[in-house]
Amino acid sequence: MKRWVEHFKNVLNQDPPVNKGDIPPSEELSAVDCKRPSASEEIKKADIETSTQMLYELFGKIWEVEEYGMERRTHASLAPEVVSLKPSQHDKKSSYTLHKLAPKSAVKISSNWCRPQQVRYSHTDINFPDYSSYKRSGSKDVNVSQVQSEPQRKLFSYLMVGSGALAGTYVAKSFVQDLMGIIDVSADILALAKVEVDLADVPIGENLTVKWRGKPVFIRHRSEEEIATEAGVDLASLRDPQHDLDRTQKPEWAVMLGVCTHLGCVPVPMAGDYNGYFCPCHGSHYDLSGRIRKGPAPLNLDIPDHSFPEGTMLVIG
The missing domain is CATH 1.20.5 (Single alpha-helices involved in coiled-coils or other helix-helix interfaces)
Incomplete structure (x- = not known):
């Protein structure tokens, strides 16, 4: 065995021969020890394989002898790599850290003809995640x-x-x-929302104009003849049919907004063809009840909310 070691050391230190005929014979090795019969090619190949295995076992280097020469080739050790399955300790458990604990590939078993084999079916060295830090104290x-x-x-x-x-x-x-x-609405606006008017000083046949919410309000103290005239108007002849009694709470007092329903102008009292209200802007004629009788205005004058709480006191709004 020592002679084999010395022989292969000398071979490794020398350059590999090119032709198989150039391989130097060993004088110290007998024919039985070398086992290199030259008569049979099959025996020669078997001898080369045996020598290769012995070289790998002793020095970790392989000599490959081919039909036309010999080449030297160095291989890394084929010993199985020991992989630790024990996961690293992590304080926080997240999807990233848990993914690092999972195996990245299939389980592989490496072995060698001169090394023992081992297959482990149970791993007791794996640390499972502990979620105690995430639990409430009452749930631990x-x-x-x-x-x-x-x-x-x-x-x-x-x-x-x-x-x-x-x-x-x-x-x-x-x-x-x-x-x-x-x-x-504030108090000052509420004060302007209602207007109280004392009608005791308004004579019959006269008009009174007051301001309510920024708009003029016409108040007419009508006589008995004017009341009878407005009540006897044929409703079929009116553009906007409306009876006089439906537009007044007291027949002697006619209360209406002084805003023309055409384009918002202010009509003139006691004017026009019906001695009522006349809009000089476009020629609309209203009677004493505020109904449109002639001109472009489409509707009658609006009637504001009003009441007579007592006597001649008028409250508008």
Whole structure:
């Protein structure tokens, strides 16, 4: 065996011969030890394979002898690589860290003819993830049922929901108050919304004009003849049919807005073909009841909301 070692050391230190006839014979090795019969090619190939295996076992280097020469080729060790299946310790459990714990490829078994083989069917050195840091203190005890730990676990959730509901109610209350303050009419505007007029000083047959919400209001104190004349008008002849009694609360008092229904001009009292109201802008004629009788205006003069609370006191609005 020592002679084999010395022989192969000398061969490794020399350049590989090109032709098979140039291989130097070993004088120290006998024909039985070398086992290199030159008569049979099959025996020669078997001898080369045996020598290659012995070289690999001793030096980790392989000599390959081919039909026309010999080549030297160095191989890395084929010993199985030991892979540790124990995962690294991670404080936080996430999809990234858990993915790193999973195997990246199929399980492989490497072996060698001179090394023992081993197949492990159970791995007790694998550390499984621990989610205790994510659990609440009331849920860590496995001996306590969920029903028993439910009040403690849900107390914080109840407090958060109650606090959020209280804060939302307060914000909604403030919002509604601000909105009502914007919508609500101020006192000075409410004072202008209604106008009180004392009609005691208005004689029969005269007109009175007052301002209500920025618009003129015509008030006419009519006589008995004017009341009878307006009540006897044929409704079929009117463009906007409306009886005189439907436009007045008291027949002697005719109250109407002084705005022409055509383009918004202010008519002139006691004028026109019907001795009522005349719009000089486009020639619309209204009677003493404010009904359109002639001209381009399509509708009668509007009647504002008014009432007579007592005596001759008129409230408009």
